Amino acid sequence: MHVIKFNSKHRQQHFDFFKKMNHPHFNVTVPVVITPLLPFLKSRQLPFTPAIVYLLARAANEQAEFRWRIRGEEVVEHQLVHPSFSVNTDVADVFSFCTVPFQRKAKTFIENAKKQMAAMRQNPSFSDEPGRDDYLFMSAFPWASFTSIQHAMSYHPCDSVPRIVWGKYYEENGQIKMPVNVQAHHGLVDGRHLGIYFQLVENMMSELSTIF
Numbered sequence: 001m002h003v004i005k006f007n008s009k010h011r012q013q014h015f016d017f018f019k020k021m022n023h024p025h026f027n028v029t030v031p032v033v034i035t036p037l038l039p040f041l042k043s044r045q046l047p048f049t050p051a052i053v054y055l056l057a058r059a060a061n062e063q064a065e066f067r068w069r070i071r072g073e074e075v076v077e078h079q080l081v082h083p084s085f086s087v088n089t090d091v092a093d094v095f096s097f098c099t100v101p102f103q104r105k106a107k108t109f110i111e112n113a114k115k116q117m118a119a120m121r122q123n124p125s126f127s128d129e130p131g132r133d134d135y136l137f138m139s140a141f142p143w144a145s146f147t148s149i150q151h152a153m154s155y156h157p158c159d160s161v162p163r164i165v166w167g168k169y170y171e172e173n174g175q176i177k178m179p180v181n182v183q184a185h186h187g188l189v190d191g192r193h194l195g196i197y198f199q200l201v202e203n204m205m206s207e208l209s210t211i212f
Contacts, residue, residue, distance in 0.1 A: 001134075004075040014187070022155060024187055025151075025155075025185055032177065032198060038169075040208045040209075050109070051106075052166060053083050054110060058102075058106075058204070060081060061102060069134070070160040070187070070188070080103075082101050084136065085099075085139060085140070086139040087120050088121065095124075096120040096125055097120070097125050097126060099135070136161065138164045142167065142168050145169070145179050146167045151183055162185075163182070164183075
């Protein structure tokens with residue numbers, strides 16, 4: 001982890017402008033084309049949720065802005081950020097957090113995710129480790145193909161952890177699409193960065209054999 005120093009006066013002004021807002025986050029929902037993903041996972045007998053968490057987290061880790069966090073008056077950059085995603089539980093009809101350390105090797109990540117998901121079903125958790133902000137907060141909404149979403153969160157003190165949600169996939173014009181929503185602090189992440197993120201996710205669909 002290291003401290004970010006903006007080398008552009010305009011970039012510093014952009015950060016300062018949004019940082020002082022009461023509601024500095026914005027979000028975008030995109031119907032991401034995932035047509036090759038389902039048959040690929042079926043052919044490899046890979047579970048959907050750990051695989052999609054891996055792909056969405058990998059795309060975030062490939063962009064520095066998604067690894068930036070605001071701490072007081074400083075911006076720091078983490079080397080890696082780790083998905084903390086929602087899973088169903090056997091003890092109540094509400095979700096549990098499930099945090100899995102991100103690592104580039106997809107097979108290892110998926111195996112670790114499967115174990116942690118099973119553990120959280122029986123012993124759910126609803127708290128993050130104090131002092132940590134190297135998370136990606138992620139959720140599934142598999143009941144509908146949503147077009148927008150709004151997250152519950154605290155704005156003060158500053159919360160600069162991105163939120164990523166995926167919804168029910170569907171067929172349209174011969175393609176399989178899945179809504180993906182990303183919410184981020186506008187002082188750190190701009191529209192261009194979100195556009196690159198969604199492009200990364202879609203590009204991964206043609207690289208599945210290499211990734212997995």
